[in-house]
Amino acid sequence: MPARDRALLRAAISVTSAAGTAFRWCLRRRYELAPAAVSSSLTGLGWLHHASGVGMGEHVVYGLSTAATAALTAGGVKHKKSVLAAAGAGMTVVLGDTWINAGAGPSAPAFVATGITTLGAYCVYVPWLLRRRDERMRLQIDAAKAGSLPGALGIGAGAPGVTGESEEETALRRALTALGIPPLDVTALHFTDNGWTALVTLPPGRRTSAEAVISQRQQLSANLGLPGRLLLSVGGQDNQLLVRMQVHDPLAETIPWEGPSITSITEEIVLGRSPDGSEVRVCLLYSHTLIGGATDNGKSGLLNVLAGNIAAAVDAEMLLVDMKPGAVELGPWRDCARAFADTPAKARALLRMARQEVERRGGILAQLSKETGKPVRKWIPGVHGTAWFVIIDELAELIRQDPKLAKELESLRQLARFVAIHFVEATQSPSKKVFGDNTDARQQYQIRIGLGVTETTPVNIIMGPGALGAGWYLNELNLPGKFMISSRSPEHAEPMERRAFMMSDDQIAATVHRYGGVEVVELISERPLGERPKPPEPPQGPPGGGGGGERPGGGERPTLHVVPTYPDGSEIPNHRVALWQAIEKAGPAGITLNGLVSLGLPNVGSRTSADGPVQQWRAKGWVVEAGKDENRAMRFRLARRRTATAAAPVKEKERTTVGG
Known part of the structure; x- marks a missing residue:
């Protein structure tokens, strides 16, 4: 490249850099000068090109470029593409102005072209600027009606410079303002060993709601520019946003199981720990439970914790269904279960057993209502008998092998809670088909426990409609055993990462050894469910009474043993x-x-x-x-032991053993 051209190139770069700096300064400090700065920069570049000499080739390039942008403008107008039309018109004006200044240099035509370009730019820029200012002022007025504004927030809140009392508050205010949602107030900002939290009050309106901010969480995190993991959830009010920045993960280490936390099913089971070290408690009584999550994310660990606590409760019994080959998940708990099914046929028998028990318990409650003269509407564990918990692992596989069971399960979930028969169902693949193509079936789970998933689609299926937008990010649970829980308890109202206890194989074996020995009902499809197998009939002698102690074929009659039985x-x-x-x-x-x-x-x-x-x-x-x-x-x-006649008129106090 000739020395003269190199000098011109360096000059052009310098002018362009200076023009860019001036333009940024105008946008930041004197935004009303921005169009004039752009027009002056283009004029300077045109004159610089004129000084270097403009030949026929350069005029051809300018002409073709201007014609192309003009054609783009015409096409946008013809096809009603306003964005293309505006872009084409702007580039046509810019190229035309630069072409005239490059060809004519500092002259009257050049000044006229620059003036027209600047005037046109302001014709577009001023209305846009006024709209933005009106929107910002309207937002401030709405905010003022809702409550007092913080001192750092004024008419210029939409621009940089919003500050708080700490670096984190300042970053949060500016990040929200950059989203077009300037906060009314930032309170409850406090720091912990794991990061910091803040409660943000937002302006009223649908586009400034907490859900709107949560949906832009990735952009807000980028705007913050602070280290850590940003977690958002809806605060106590609709226009409040709870912001948590997690710098250190307190749930990174596995939490060993500490043994059963209950002796009665009326108590709360401890599932694990929260980030602050507090216990995660849940009461399973009169609630159905759904556990969902991708494989290898801790579903089996949660089931073991639940099974270990239910086995320790003196007023509860388990009925287990495990559809994994070999029943490797719930199989170790077989000795603690009233019934165990590992095939679809046995699962059908187990559900029929549950339905018969629902009907039997309903009849007992009706009889008690007559005897006491007042309605008895609930089966109370420890008073009327035991609570039942039907635990199903791999629900999706069970429904896949026998689709008819989906309707039976749905019916039982609707009917069984008042007689203390509950369903705890776990699945890796929650979908509409798992619930019999009926999304309403998912509303029967009062407790929902979500483990890690690989994509966002299952989040709303597990935790309920709109859960993803409300901050239930199951797809971001990055370790096995991490979960989020939703229930009727106020402690579970907001999305929060927790981690379940890890139960070792030795702890499972020790728990089964301590609480095992439950008499398991043999599930046979042909036998009426709930009916125990009868003891074998003693051998009969020959017709006519026979003689002595001899059998028909010779030899002594075998000795008959009494079969020991429970009451x-x-x-x-x-x-x-x-x-x-x-x-x-x-x-x-x-x-x-x-x-x-x-x-x-x-x-x-x-x-x-x-x-x-x-x-x-x-x-x-x-x-x-x-x-x-x-x-x-x-x-x-x-x-x-009571005789049959003595047992008939059962009084209310004697009902404590019914249903065992």
Whole structure:
């Protein structure tokens, strides 16, 4: 490149840089001078080009460029594309002005062209500027009507310079103002070891609501320019925004399970911890629960925590459905369950069992209402019997294998809560088909627990319509066991990251060992559900009475053994017979847990192994307390068995054992 051209290029770059600096200064400080600055810059560039010499080739380029932008303008007008028409008209004026100044240099035609260009620019710029000012003033007026404005917020709030009492507040005010939503007030700004939080009061209006800001969270985070992870949620009022900036993740470490937190299902179960270290509590009674999340995000861990607590409750029982091959998730809890299903056929039988129990309990409540003369509308665990929890893992797989079960589940969810039969359902793939193509079925879950998901689509399915826009970002839960919970409790009203306890395999085994030994109902489709298998009939002798102790084919008749049974007529499992008979043998005086252990009974090697079955029998009313011995240890004895005639007129106090 010749030296002269290099000098001209450097001059052009310098002029352009200076023009850009002047333009930015005008926009920031003296915005009314912005069009004049642009026009003057173009004139200077044109004159610089004139000084370097403009030949025929340059005139051809200018002409073709101007014709092209004019054609773009005509096309935008013809096809009613206002953006294209405005852009084409602006570029045509700019190119025309530059062309005239480059060709004529400092002369009368050049000044006329520059004047026309500047006048046209102001004709467009002034109306736009007035609209922006009117909108900003209208926003300020609305804000003033809603409440007092902060001192830092004035008519110029739409421009940079809004400041607060700290760096974080200033950044937050400016970031919101850059979105076109200047805050009315920023309060409750406080700092923690993990970051800081603030409560922002927003101007009234749909486009300035908390939901509108939440939908622009990514842009707000970029505007803030502060380190950390921005979390937004709706505050206590519709026009309040709760802002949380998380600099350090307090839930990064796994939280070991601390053991069962309840002894009665009427108490709150502790699921895990919140970022501030507080416990996450939830009461499952009279509520159905939905647990949703992608694979490997901690769904099994939450189910284990729930199962471990329900097993420890003396007034609750579990019925388990696990559709994973081998029942690897709920299978370890089999000994703590009243019924267990790992195939669609067994699941159908289990649901029929639940429906029969709903009808039976409803009949009992109706009878109690007649006897007491006042309505008894709810089945109370510990008073009328136990609460049932039907826990279903892989709900989507169950419905996929047997679609008809979706309607049956929907019906049971509607009918079963008042008799304390609850459903806890977990799925990796929540969709409309999982709920029988009926979105209303999802409204039956009073408790929703959302784990991490890989995309935003499942968020509204798990947490409810509009959850994503309200800040329930399940797609941003970045560690297994992190969850968000929504329930009727005010503590669960806002979206907040929590983390569930992690239950080890050893803890599962120890919990099952302590609370296991529940008599499992065998699920067979052909047998009426809820009916226990009958003991085998003793062998019969030959027709006519036979002779002596001989069998028809010769030899002695086999000895007949009495089958030990519980008070409800069901057979006692072999591994529990010795323990039951030891309590029975103790008589009215009863026997302590240490006394049972000292007998050296099979399957009773410690207080824990004796305490689990005894507590289960106490919940059913088959074992009662017989007082304390000299060491203040509780003695246990068998409750008296009632005859069929004595059991018929059941009084309200005697109903405590019904439904076990």
